[in-house]
Structures are given as structure tokens and as C-alpha cells.
Amino acid sequence: MDSRGRTALVAILWGGLVGLCAAYIHATLRVSGDLRLFMPTPRTRAERLILEEVSEGPAxxxxxxxxxxxxxxxxxxxxxxxxxxxxxxxxxxxxxxxxxxxxxxxxxxxxxPLATIPASLLPYRYLLSPTLDRERLDAGYLHRQLIERERDLSSPAAGLLEPWLPSDPTLETLKVLESWQPPRxxxxxxxxxxxxxxxxxxxxxxxxxxxxxxxxxxxxxxxxxxxxxxxxxxxxxxxxxxxxxxxxxxxxxxxxxARLAGILDTAGMVALLLLAYRSLRYVVLGALPLATAGIAALAAVTALFGTVHGITLAFGFTLIGVAIDYPIFILSHRLPGVSAVETARSVWTTLAIAVVGLCVAYVAFALSGVVGLAQLACFNVAGLAAAGLSTRYLLPQLLPAEPRDHGESRLPARLADLSGRIPPLRWLAPALALASVAALAWLPGPLWENDLGRLTPVPAPLLQRYATLQQELGQPDVRYLMTVDGATAEQVLAREERLAGALGRLVARQAVSGFEDAARYLPSASTQERRRAALPGETELRAALLEASRDTAFRAGLFAPFLADIARARDLPPLTPQRVAGTPLELSIGSLLIEREGSWTGLVTLTGVRDPAAVSRLAASSDGAVRLIDLEQASNGLVARQRARILRSIAAAALLLALVVYAALRSVRRAARVLGPMALTTLLTLAALHAAGVALNLFHLVALVLAAGLGLDYGLFFERSAHDPAGRRRTLHALTVCAAAACTVFAVLASSTLPVLRSIGVTVVLGVIGNFGLALLLVRPERSLACSDATPSPP
Amino acid sequence: MRRPGLAAMRGALRALTLALTLTVACAHAAPSGEGLELDTLLRGLARPVPSSTGFVEARFSALLTRPLVVSGTLEYLGPDALVRTVEQPYRERSEIRGDTVTVERQGEPAQSFTLQRVPEIRSLLASFAALLSGNVAALEQQFELDLHGDARRWTVGLTPRDASVHQHIRSITVSGRGSEPRCLTTFEANDDLTILLLTRAASLSLPAEPDRAWFDAQCRGPSP
Missing domain, CATH: 3.30.70.1440 (Multidrug efflux transporter AcrB pore domain)
Known part of the structure; x- marks a missing residue:
């Protein structure tokens, strides 16, 4: 096959593969905005409550x-x-x-709607009101009630009460409504x-x-x-x-x-590549591995997860922009008279170390336990692998003969000259490291951000406004919450009834100012049955009412509707959570009584908790079914545990990376030269962020790992060409373009409106500058170094 | 009764407030001169604060076989504060202050409810504040006013202009003799009726079983 036909075949195969992937993605991919994909996996009951019930329940x-x-x-x-x-x-x-x-x-x-009892629940008033717990509907009680009603009719409340008297002379309806009143x-x-x-x-x-x-x-x-x-x-x-x-x-x-970042990044990249290579064809071909990376990454995430978070895409496509480095390594290292395939073969060892190293770092993140991060890791591993492989095996087939040696351009020549004239700053690395450690150790301010709210990308003013409205609308403080567990709804309600007495005493002692639970709206079936059993029989009630109203002004027979309602109540089955469906009570109960996996949990919301210790003691003295949950503590714990897990992942990733580099270079000294600037930059970036008063969140950590991955590229390629002045100039060309590209991409992110994107952008830009500068200064030809150790470089 | 706001209850509560306020206002009406003008009569109602009067109130209701009669004192403490104290046959103190109505009965905890759910009352209170400060124009905006009789024996009919008020209160009549308002009758839409005897009429001794005829007679007063 001649080279023209071969080029065409590669182009068709490549295009077809990418097209197939795109079609698959188009048919399968679902983009989700579920913020919880970016939350840590819950472990304790309290954490599940935060992440599931609070965010998934009716509330x-x-x-x-x-x-x-x-x-x-x-x-x-x-x-x-x-x-x-x-x-x-x-x-x-x-x-x-x-x-x-x-x-x-x-x-x-x-x-x-709760200003009146829904008509369908009206007959239940004798089962819902606590009156029958203390009183019997006998002549004595009814007489006292009727005298009170006479006085009511002569009071300012007359008009309020008159329409109700015939059916409800004991005002049970009002007692039930009173007990349903929201605390605020x-x-x-x-x-x-x-x-x-x-x-x-x-x-x-x-x-x-x-x-x-x-x-x-x-x-x-x-x-x-x-x-x-x-x-x-x-x-x-x-x-x-x-x-x-x-x-x-x-x-x-x-x-x-994402759209804006994509547009700005594309424009920046095109301009940069045009400036560097002065060839539109190079720009188009150079973008091919990147496009392949994007499509492959999307296809992999689609196949593995089905649903992709919008933020994964926004992040992923920007992070994958790093793959533009790979074709740049080939383009900058080309020489007149040397085929692109040969150039690719010559840089592949180094490029492969860079790709494998980064993939290893991302794999560590796939194990972080955050679905969103796992998606991001999958996206990047697939994307980077696709970019690396297509750069090595497909791109060179399509490149025309190179007319120039980019090592002879002005900028790399000057940079090489400059870096050659700077004395070997042996004190620089230790000094920077010391200063960073000192800044991290002694500068005031929190190092880590524990506030879960800052990790969700909803802007703080909106969350604040939400909290204000929640308070205005009388929603309880959500820091403290009690849970009551039970096998059935009935068991939970019965336990809540027992708890209510003890909580009432805490309210009286002003340890808390109020509480709300499902049992307040819906007594347990056993309580309702007890009240129903306390209702007098037909004849008994009739006689009691007659005796009670004898010396009152009420018309004879006025209370017939009352007798009829009691008769109905005698045959009513107790009201259950299922039976209140469709009434306004459903909302009140639905958020307070939750069924999950066959067991039930009742939430007891508290307001004005002044003495959490007293509430905690009350929960501890229960049979273990009642718990006090400090949501703030739980959420901070969740974030701290998450961070610990990510830090462990990072440590593992760093170790793996060092091993990969050592295995590839087979020299501790060379591996140290590659990894040194990267480690130092990470330390410097951390120190700079801390000095600027930024509390670190897990997205900063992600960004640090990314910057380290870029630093790995720079270190590897500088190290590769340390002893070949012409090669070093070509490498300088490649790395200058790479660093400029990375800065473009992440400067766009740094200006995003989303705090998460911003923290990544700022961190990576700092990291790229540090990595490039330090690699340039620290990974230089050492005159004392024996030439035998030199890497083979292209002719 | 701490939970107001049931649509059905609004009218009567409105009537009550209206009656309370008018009562105190009328108790101090002192029309003078032979030729009686509505304007003059109403301007005469303007009162300084505080002021008070004795009262006897009878409520006639379809629920009852006989009227419920109570007596005591009404006090006007300012545009949004009224106190009604029942002394016979039991003791009870009601207070309307701003948006809150508090009823305190002997030996029982005070109960209060709010006018928030009956905002019409608030605008009525405001218009009666206008009345007590002699703002006849504002009162005429709320009611159709209708004067009968002469200075010796007069009756003012007040018919609410607002349809939502009229739905609950058909009309209110205030009757008096010379410089003395004697009685205020509130006709509710459901045929219930409240008669308030004031000033001198309130100081009469009650018969054992006062009925509608007796109250009507007290409203008219003895023939001159």
C-alpha cells in the first residue's frame, strides 16, 4: 500500500471509530444535575439522613x-x-x-389548609384529640362544657364558635387544630x-x-x-x-x-498552535487526538455509568484539554527529513511514562468513593489513553513532511540560553521547600474547608437566602434532629408518644423551645383505639347529654349532629399514614415519617436547642431506638473522612507514580530529577493558597494532582533532553507550548462563576507556572554528570 | 378557640368588634339643640381617650331557648384598644389590642386569638378610629347612614356598604334620647341578634327573665 492510500485508510478508520463512539454516546448518555454525585458516600445513619432524606424526601x-x-x-x-x-x-x-x-x-x-380539619378527617376528631385520655364524656364533663359554651356565646369569640356548637359542643375540632399548629x-x-x-x-x-x-x-x-x-x-x-x-x-x-470554557479554550488553542507552528494543517491534525480523547472519554463514562453529571462534563472536557500536550510533543520534536512515525517512536517512551503516570493518578481518584470523582477519573483515564495511543499510532500516519526544526525558533533558543546562564541554584529547592513548610505550619487560618455547603457548587448567597426563607417560613433549625426507629410506622408513633412526654419536660425546663414529630399529627393506632374504646355508648351518651343540658339555655335536640358524629366515631378504624394520603396531613407526616428498606424512621425536629447535652441524655436513656443527631457534626465528619480517604488515595497515587517513573528510568537519581520539581511545586502551591487565606477543599486536591501530572510531563521531557542542546531546545519549544496551553485552559476555569471550577483553575495555573519554572531551573544539564547516563535523543 | 380563621367565624367576630367600638362611641354621643342633623350627631361622637360606660348585653340566638344576658363595663383606650369587662353573672375580661383578642375568665387561663386571619376587622377598626376622632366622611365610606326621629328620640341605621361585611352583618341601629344614646342593636345575617343597653339604660335593674320585648322597650326608653 502506498503512503497516500495508507494515510486515507488510517483517516477513514479513525474517523469511523470516533463516529461510532459518538453515535453510541448520543443514543445512551444521560446528563444529570444530581449534586449528590459530587458528595461523599454516606456511611453512618446521620450521613445518610443528610444526603438522602434531607435531599430526597418530600421536604x-x-x-x-x-x-x-x-x-x-x-x-x-x-x-x-x-x-x-x-x-x-x-x-x-x-x-x-x-x-x-x-x-x-x-x-x-x-x-x-390546616386551618380547618379536612372534611374526610372530621369524624376522627375524637380519636385524634387527647381529651379522652383524661376525661369521660359523662354528664358532669358535658355539663361543665355546656356552661363554658354559654359563656363563649356571650364573649367576643361567639361568632367564631357558634357554627360549630351543634356538632361539637366540647370543641374537639379546635383542640385537634391547636395540636396541629406548627411551632412557628x-x-x-x-x-x-x-x-x-x-x-x-x-x-x-x-x-x-x-x-x-x-x-x-x-x-x-x-x-x-x-x-x-x-x-x-x-x-x-x-x-x-x-x-x-x-x-x-x-x-x-x-x-x-462548560460551553463558554469550550469556546474560549478552542479559540485560545487555535491561536496558540498557529503561533507555534504557523500551519493550519498542524492545528487541525493536532486537535485530532484531543477530539478522540473527548469522544473516547464520554463513551467510557456512558458505558460505565449511564448517567453523567453536568459537572463531570464541564470538568472532564477541560481536564482532557491536557491531551493537546501529546501531539505537541511530536510536532515540536520533528525535524526536516525525519518521518513523523520515527519521531513518534523516539518520544514514545517518555510520552508513555507521562500517560501511564497520569492514568495511575486518576485511578487513585476512581477509588475515592465520590461518584462524581470516579466518573471524572474514568473520563480522564479513557480520554488520556485514547489521546496517547492515537498520538503514537494514528497521528504520525497523517502528518506531512516537516520543513523546519522548531528547536531553532527564537523563544526556545532564548529560554535555553537564559536557563544555561543561570548558575546552578542548589539552595533553591531546599529554600523553597522550607519556606512552604513554614508558611503551612505557622500562617493562621484554617487549612481545610469542612463546610459541606462550600463543596456543593450552589453559590453561598443563594444558600443564605434559602436559609433565611426557611426560617421565615417557620422551618425548624436543622442542626439538631432526633430519630426514632421502629419496625413499623405504628411502633415509631408509639415510641414518639412516649418520647413526647420527656421532651415536654425539656421544653418546660427550657432546654429546647419546641419539637415536632409525626405523632403530634397522627397518634399511634393503639392510642386511637384506646380513645375509641372510651367513647360512651349511644344510650349512655344520650342520657348524659340530657342531664347536662337540663339547666342550660340550649335548645332541645340541638346536639343531634354531635350524637351522630360520636356514633360514626365508634366504628372508625384508626387513622394510619396510608389513610391520610391525599389530605394536607400527608405533607406534615410524609417528611417526618420515612420508610426505608422495610423499616421506619421518625424524625423529631427540634427548635431552639439550648441544652443539647440534656437532649442527648434523653436519647441515651431510651431503649436505643431514639438518637440525637448533630447534623453539623455529622456533615463535618463526612467531609473530614472524605478528605482522609482522598489524601490516602493521593499518597497511593504519588507512590505508584514514583514507582512507574523509577521503573521506566531505572535510576533513582533520574527519577528524583523528574519528580523533584513536581513535588516542590505541589508544596509551593499549597503554601501559596494557604497564605492567600484559601481553605482547601477536595477540589483543590484534585487540581493539585492534575498539576502534578502536568509537572510530570515537563520533568520527563526536560530530563530526557538534558544532555542534548538541540534536543533541549526542541523540548523547550514543546513544553512552552504545553505550559501556555495549560495556562490558557485553566485560566478560563479560574474565571468561572462556579466556586468549584474556580478553585481548580487557580490551583492548576499556579501549579503549571511552578512546574514549568522549576523544571526549567532544576532539570538542567549538569556539567559534572557523566555523559554515559544520557538518554538517546533523535538525530 | 386559639385558632381563628375559619371563614364562617369571620362575620360574627367582625360584628362583635364593630359593636364594641360603636358602643363606646355612642355612649358618649351628645347631640344638642332642637333640629337634629346627622352630621352634628356623628361629630358629637368624637371622644377623648380613655372613656368608659356600663353595659347590659343580650344575645338572641337560634341555638338558644332564652337570651344570654351579661352586664359590665366597656372601656375605650385608644384607636386599637378596647376592654370589655363582664361582672354579672360571672366575671370575664376581654381585650382587643391591635391584632390580638384576649379572653380571660375567672379561674381559667387566658385564651387569645388573633385578628390576622380576619383582616377586614382591621380596616373596620381603622374606620371606627376615624369615627371616634370625628371623621364622619370616613364612616360614610363604610356605611350607608340613615337618621330617623328628632333630637328627643333618634335612631341611626348603619348598613355596611362592603358586600363581604354585609354578608355577615345585615345592619346596626343605634338609638338614643336627646343627649343620651341608650342602645345598640346588631342584626346578623343568620337572624341572630345582639342588643346592648348603654349609659342610663344599662343602669336599670333587670327583671328575672328579660325577653326581647323588655329589651326593645329599654331601647325606646320611657315615653317623654
Whole structure:
């Protein structure tokens, strides 16, 4: 086969393979915005609660809606009242529009559904109210109640109570409603919830779709906005916050960031390669291994995971940009009259060490236990391997004859000249290392970031706003939480009833200011049965009522509806979690009583915990079914454990890397020369970040490993050409282009709006500068070194 | 009763507040001169704070075989503060202060509920504040006013203009003699009725079983 035909065949085969992969990806890949993919794997019960229930349960499907008026605050008095009226009216209209849309499971805006007992639950009032625990419905009790009702009718509450008296002379309905009252509720203005300042109307919406289905959430949010636009007054503004809104925001942000980064990176790369090689053909061919890497990486992740996080893609495509180095090594080392295949063969040993070394580092991350990081590792290993192999075996087949020696360009010649004139700075490495260690040891400020919230890329102001609204809407403090375990819902409810007494004593002692559990809304079946058994028989009740009302002003026969309701209650089966489905109680109970893998957990939320130790003692004195969970501690523990695991992975990766390099170079001295600048740069970068007051998170660590991988390339290639001045100039050309490319890519990331991308970008840019500079200074020809040790270099 | 906000309860609570406020206002109305003008009468209602009067109240309800009668003192403490103290046949103190209504009965813990869920009441309170400061125009915005009789024996009818208020309160009449308002009657939409006797009418001794006719007679007062 002639060389032209061979070139065509390679091009067709390569293109076909890439095309097939692309088709497979297109058919299979699902991009997800599930933030939990970037969270550590939970281990303890508390950690699971944080990561699953708190983010997956019905509470996570809640969106908080705030309506504000653009024209309020312009002048006092009447115009402000006008704004409040507009807001209240918009809130009411929006609520009724949302209630008629099946995408929204529940809508609460203060015209609270729990202000009345749902009609279907009304007959249950005698089973739900605690009255029958203490009283019997006998003549004495009923008489006292009727006298009270007479007085009520002569009091300011007359109008409130009169309609209820015939069916409910003991006011059980009100007692049940009282016990259902949330511990804290936002203030009501014009019948709807408002924030404390009275400037925003508040609403809680439960979506039918899951919080972490960004596509469904996006549709839900669009519907919400459309309803709002259709019914709200023109000056009213809408704000939506909540896990669902966050996942939509993060998805569109990471997509936008990835797109922008891609465009900027491409433009930067093209400009850089044109500048370096002055050939459009080289730019196109040089991009081929990168394209192959991207497609192969995506295909591998798709095959292994099916669902890829948007952030994996944003990261992955940027990190894979490093593969542009590989063709650059070949392009810069080419010489007139030497075929590309020969050049490729000559740099392959070094290139292969670099690829294998990086892959080893990423494999360590695949074992970190974070799904998102494992995806990232898989993405990069597959991508880098594909880039390396295609650079070695496919690219050279397509390259034309080289007319120039890039080692003779101006910049590498000058750099080589410069680095040759600088005296051997033997003190430099130890001095820098010492200074870094000193900075890390003595500069104040936290070294590690333990706040889980900072690892999720949702911007802090949005999370803060979320927390504020949560508080305004009377959600409990989430630091302390009690859990009650049981084999059945009934067992959990019964345990909660026993716990409620002890918690009530803690409330009385002001150790906590309040608590909320499922049993408050729904007593256990056994309690309900006990109350039902305490209901008097038909004749007995009739006689008691007659005697009780003898000397009152109430009309004879007035209480017939009461007798009928009691008769119904006598035959009612106890209310269970299943039977409240579809009523407003379902929301209250659903987030407090959770079934998982056949067992049940009840959450007891606490407010105003002043004496956690007392609550902890109470939990400890239970039969082990009750636990106090400090979510802050648990989440910090989760992050710390995660970090320890990653640090171990990094240590393992470093060791493996050193072994790979030693095995390849078969000389401790040479391996040290390659690895030295890289290790020193890592230390310097850590010190620089710490000195700048940055608390390190696991994404910084990822970035450090990446920078170390780049440093490995630089060290290997400088070391390879240490004793060949012409070769060293070509290597300088290659590495200058590589370092400039890496800086371009990661400077784009460093300017991202996502804190995670930013921390990676900044860290890698620092690392590239350090690695390049130190490798240039430290991996130089040593005059004292025997020439026998020199690596063979291309002619 | 700490949980208000049931739609059905709103009307009556509104009526109550209205009655309480009007009562105190009327207790001090002192129209003077022979030719009576509505404007003059209403301007005469403007009162300084604090002021108070005795009262006898009878509530007639379809639930009851006889009226419930209580007596005591009403105090007006300012635009958003009213106190109603029952002294007979039992002791009870109710206070409306801002958005909160508190009812305290002898030997029982105080119970309170909020007007937040009945915002209409708040606007009514505001309009009655206007009344007590002599702002007749603001009152006429809320009610259709209708004056009968002469200065010796007069009746003012107040019909709510707001449909949502009218849904619960059909009308209120205030009757008086000369410089003395004697009685305030609230007709509710469900045919319930509250009659409040004030000032001199409230100081009369009650018969053993007062009925509607007796109360109506006290409203009219003795023939001149």
C-alpha cells in the first residue's frame, strides 16, 4: 500500500471509530444535575439522613416562593399598603392557579389548609384529640362544657364558635387544630403569609417531580413562572428557591460554563498552535487526538455509568484539554527529513511514562468513593489513553513532511540560553521547600474547608437566602434532629408518644423551645383505639347529654349532629399514614415519617436547642431506638473522612507514580530529577493558597494532582533532553507550548462563576507556572554528570 | 378557640368588634339643640381617650331557648384598644389590642386569638378610629347612614356598604334620647341578634327573665 492510500485508510478508520463512539454516546448518555454525585458516600445513619432524606424526601421537593413588590418602599403609608395588597392578591391568585395544576402537589400560602380539619378527617376528631385520655364524656364533663359554651356565646369569640356548637359542643375540632399548629408560623397579612418585615409574600410549593430531576424541575419552574406572569400584578417580582430550583440553576450554569470554557479554550488553542507552528494543517491534525480523547472519554463514562453529571462534563472536557500536550510533543520534536512515525517512536517512551503516570493518578481518584470523582477519573483515564495511543499510532500516519526544526525558533533558543546562564541554584529547592513548610505550619487560618455547603457548587448567597426563607417560613433549625426507629410506622408513633412526654419536660425546663414529630399529627393506632374504646355508648351518651343540658339555655335536640358524629366515631378504624394520603396531613407526616428498606424512621425536629447535652441524655436513656443527631457534626465528619480517604488515595497515587517513573528510568537519581520539581511545586502551591487565606477543599486536591501530572510531563521531557542542546531546545519549544496551553485552559476555569471550577483553575495555573519554572531551573544539564547516563535523543 | 380563621367565624367576630367600638362611641354621643342633623350627631361622637360606660348585653340566638344576658363595663383606650369587662353573672375580661383578642375568665387561663386571619376587622377598626376622632366622611365610606326621629328620640341605621361585611352583618341601629344614646342593636345575617343597653339604660335593674320585648322597650326608653 502506498503512503497516500495508507494515510486515507488510517483517516477513514479513525474517523469511523470516533463516529461510532459518538453515535453510541448520543443514543445512551444521560446528563444529570444530581449534586449528590459530587458528595461523599454516606456511611453512618446521620450521613445518610443528610444526603438522602434531607435531599430526597418530600421536604426536598419543596420550593419556597417569595413575592416582592418593585414599587414598595417608594414613599410611606398608603403606597406601602397598596404594595401589601398587591402582594397578597398576587399570592392568592398564584396559589389558586398552582392548585389547579397537577405539576404541583401542594401549595401553602397562609390560607392554610390546616386551618380547618379536612372534611374526610372530621369524624376522627375524637380519636385524634387527647381529651379522652383524661376525661369521660359523662354528664358532669358535658355539663361543665355546656356552661363554658354559654359563656363563649356571650364573649367576643361567639361568632367564631357558634357554627360549630351543634356538632361539637366540647370543641374537639379546635383542640385537634391547636395540636396541629406548627411551632412557628409566618405572620399573616390580608390572609397570606408574609415575612417579618411585611415586604414579601411567602409561599411553599411541593412539586410532583423529584428535586434532582433537573429536566422535570425545569419544566415545573417554567410552569410556575408562566402562572405567575398570567396572574400577578405587573410590579410584583417572583423569587423561587429550594433544592429543585438549585438543581436547575446548577445545571444551566455548568452547561453555560462548560460551553463558554469550550469556546474560549478552542479559540485560545487555535491561536496558540498557529503561533507555534504557523500551519493550519498542524492545528487541525493536532486537535485530532484531543477530539478522540473527548469522544473516547464520554463513551467510557456512558458505558460505565449511564448517567453523567453536568459537572463531570464541564470538568472532564477541560481536564482532557491536557491531551493537546501529546501531539505537541511530536510536532515540536520533528525535524526536516525525519518521518513523523520515527519521531513518534523516539518520544514514545517518555510520552508513555507521562500517560501511564497520569492514568495511575486518576485511578487513585476512581477509588475515592465520590461518584462524581470516579466518573471524572474514568473520563480522564479513557480520554488520556485514547489521546496517547492515537498520538503514537494514528497521528504520525497523517502528518506531512516537516520543513523546519522548531528547536531553532527564537523563544526556545532564548529560554535555553537564559536557563544555561543561570548558575546552578542548589539552595533553591531546599529554600523553597522550607519556606512552604513554614508558611503551612505557622500562617493562621484554617487549612481545610469542612463546610459541606462550600463543596456543593450552589453559590453561598443563594444558600443564605434559602436559609433565611426557611426560617421565615417557620422551618425548624436543622442542626439538631432526633430519630426514632421502629419496625413499623405504628411502633415509631408509639415510641414518639412516649418520647413526647420527656421532651415536654425539656421544653418546660427550657432546654429546647419546641419539637415536632409525626405523632403530634397522627397518634399511634393503639392510642386511637384506646380513645375509641372510651367513647360512651349511644344510650349512655344520650342520657348524659340530657342531664347536662337540663339547666342550660340550649335548645332541645340541638346536639343531634354531635350524637351522630360520636356514633360514626365508634366504628372508625384508626387513622394510619396510608389513610391520610391525599389530605394536607400527608405533607406534615410524609417528611417526618420515612420508610426505608422495610423499616421506619421518625424524625423529631427540634427548635431552639439550648441544652443539647440534656437532649442527648434523653436519647441515651431510651431503649436505643431514639438518637440525637448533630447534623453539623455529622456533615463535618463526612467531609473530614472524605478528605482522609482522598489524601490516602493521593499518597497511593504519588507512590505508584514514583514507582512507574523509577521503573521506566531505572535510576533513582533520574527519577528524583523528574519528580523533584513536581513535588516542590505541589508544596509551593499549597503554601501559596494557604497564605492567600484559601481553605482547601477536595477540589483543590484534585487540581493539585492534575498539576502534578502536568509537572510530570515537563520533568520527563526536560530530563530526557538534558544532555542534548538541540534536543533541549526542541523540548523547550514543546513544553512552552504545553505550559501556555495549560495556562490558557485553566485560566478560563479560574474565571468561572462556579466556586468549584474556580478553585481548580487557580490551583492548576499556579501549579503549571511552578512546574514549568522549576523544571526549567532544576532539570538542567549538569556539567559534572557523566555523559554515559544520557538518554538517546533523535538525530 | 386559639385558632381563628375559619371563614364562617369571620362575620360574627367582625360584628362583635364593630359593636364594641360603636358602643363606646355612642355612649358618649351628645347631640344638642332642637333640629337634629346627622352630621352634628356623628361629630358629637368624637371622644377623648380613655372613656368608659356600663353595659347590659343580650344575645338572641337560634341555638338558644332564652337570651344570654351579661352586664359590665366597656372601656375605650385608644384607636386599637378596647376592654370589655363582664361582672354579672360571672366575671370575664376581654381585650382587643391591635391584632390580638384576649379572653380571660375567672379561674381559667387566658385564651387569645388573633385578628390576622380576619383582616377586614382591621380596616373596620381603622374606620371606627376615624369615627371616634370625628371623621364622619370616613364612616360614610363604610356605611350607608340613615337618621330617623328628632333630637328627643333618634335612631341611626348603619348598613355596611362592603358586600363581604354585609354578608355577615345585615345592619346596626343605634338609638338614643336627646343627649343620651341608650342602645345598640346588631342584626346578623343568620337572624341572630345582639342588643346592648348603654349609659342610663344599662343602669336599670333587670327583671328575672328579660325577653326581647323588655329589651326593645329599654331601647325606646320611657315615653317623654
Amino acid at each position: 426536598s421537593r419543596l420550593l419556597m416562593v417569595a413575592l416582592s413588590d418593585a414599587e414598595s418602599g417608594r414613599g410611606a403609608g398608603s403606597s406601602r399598603d397598596g404594595a401589601v395588597e398587591r402582594l397578597a392578591e398576587s399570592s392568592q391568585r398564584l396559589a389558586s392557579a398552582l392548585r389547579s395544576d397537577p405539576a404541583f402537589a401542594l401549595v401553602a400560602n397562609g390560607a392554610d 408560623e409566618p405572620q399573616l397579612i390580608d390572609g397570606v403569609w408574609f415575612d417579618e418585615r411585611g415586604s414579601e409574600a411567602l409561599m411553599v410549593v411541593e412539586t410532583a417531580a423529584g428535586a434532582f430531576d433537573p429536566l422535570a424541575q425545569r419544566i415545573v419552574l417554567e410552569k410556575l413562572r408562566a402562572h405567575f406572569a398570567a396572574v400577578a400584578a405587573p410590579s410584583v417580582r417572583l423569587e423561587v428557591t429550594g433544592p429543585g430550583a438549585f438543581s436547575v440553576l446548577m445545571q444551566s450554569r455548568s452547561e453555560a460554563d
